Amino acid sequence: MFIIFTKLADFIVFYLFSLNPDEQFSKSLHFFIEDTTKIFFLLATVIYIVSILRSFFPPEKVKNYLSGKKEFIGNIFAAFLGVVTPFCSCSACPLFIGFVEAGIPLGVTFSFLISSPMVNEIALVMLLGVFGWKIAAIYMITGLTLAIVVGMIIGKLKLERYVQDYVWQTQVGHCNISNAVTWKDRHIYAKDYMTSVIKKTWIFIIIAIFIGSLIHGFVPQDYLGKIAGKDNIFAVPIAVLMGVPLYASCAGIIPLLPVLLAKGLPLGTMLAFTMSVTALSFPEMVILSQVLKKQLIFIFAGILTISIIFVGYLFNFIM
Numbered sequence: 001m002f003i004i005f006t007k008l009a010d011f012i013v014f015y016l017f018s019l020n021p022d023e024q025f026s027k028s029l030h031f032f033i034e035d036t037t038k039i040f041f042l043l044a045t046v047i048y049i050v051s052i053l054r055s056f057f058p059p060e061k062v063k064n065y066l067s068g069k070k071e072f073i074g075n076i077f078a079a080f081l082g083v084v085t086p087f088c089s090c091s092a093c094p095l096f097i098g099f100v101e102a103g104i105p106l107g108v109t110f111s112f113l114i115s116s117p118m119v120n121e122i123a124l125v126m127l128l129g130v131f132g133w134k135i136a137a138i139y140m141i142t143g144l145t146l147a148i149v150v151g152m153i154i155g156k157l158k159l160e161r162y163v164q165d166y167v168w169q170t171q172v173g174h175c176n177i178s179n180a181v182t183w184k185d186r187h188i189y190a191k192d193y194m195t196s197v198i199k200k201t202w203i204f205i206i207i208a209i210f211i212g213s214l215i216h217g218f219v220p221q222d223y224l225g226k227i228a229g230k231d232n233i234f235a236v237p238i239a240v241l242m243g244v245p246l247y248a249s250c251a252g253i254i255p256l257l258p259v260l261l262a263k264g265l266p267l268g269t270m271l272a273f274t275m276s277v278t279a280l281s282f283p284e285m286v287i288l289s290q291v292l293k294k295q296l297i298f299i300f301a302g303i304l305t306i307s308i309i310f311v312g313y314l315f316n317f318i319m
Helices: 003-016 024-054 059-066 073-084 092-101 106-118 121-131 133-157 183-218 223-228 235-262 267-279 282-288 294-318
Strands: none
Touching: 003 024, 024 121, 024 183, 024 235, 059 073, 059 106, 073 106, 073 133, 092 106, 106 133, 106 267, 121 133, 121 235, 121 267, 133 267, 133 294, 183 235, 235 267, 235 294, 267 294, 282 294
16 A cells, blocks of 8 residues: 555655665665655545534534434444544633533543544654554554543542532633635644644654664664563553653654564553553643542543553553
């Protein structure tokens, strides 16, 4: 599927520059060119397509879809809606308030709030580009399952008393995810959003791929596996804790993962790290603290942390 990017890197490195394929510098440069062109192509194409789809699901429509849904069915529906309507800092609080105002169960709301950042298009595009569809699918299915299960657990605990008091009296705010009504509007929205994402992430992606190319070319095989491999029982929780403060550079983390896998880092540890970056980030918790009391923040983060660590150990065991 991505052979064209390999051929392009071959042409530049081995034909234009006439470098020796067996040299470490050549391997690093080839990796950098291939992954850079592939990831930016995928990022632009898929984010544009997802943005077109997202224009059909503005916050008010999402709220209406989830209204009246019972738990379990509502959790499943909310988790899948979260994939096509990823929230940002401007929409997290208004969406939460709107969901509560509409009478949507708290657990269903959390299923949406977990899947929305975790199974987001940037993470999926990059996983697809650097690993292929199988691992991207594993990540998506696991993320959706976590969103459904954690949302159901929070729903069963009846934690509504830990939602900020003002939320119950506040009318829903409006976050202009998309006001598109015609195909021209949808195109403009998708193009603008795609451009915005690339402007915000390109430097992190370039830096990450550059670091990955150095690791690919110069770090000995299995070196990292000896440090953070399956034999290190604490590798998964350490990876999760390391991912918490890195939300802003999520786009700069994923390009490193295939290199780390090739150097011996287990798949489960990498999945746990990626999930913690996207779903447990400190900035997202700060945003949610505007509508949730600290007790619910801690409960939510604790349950999600334990679940992600379990996923890491599980995949390390079965893969």
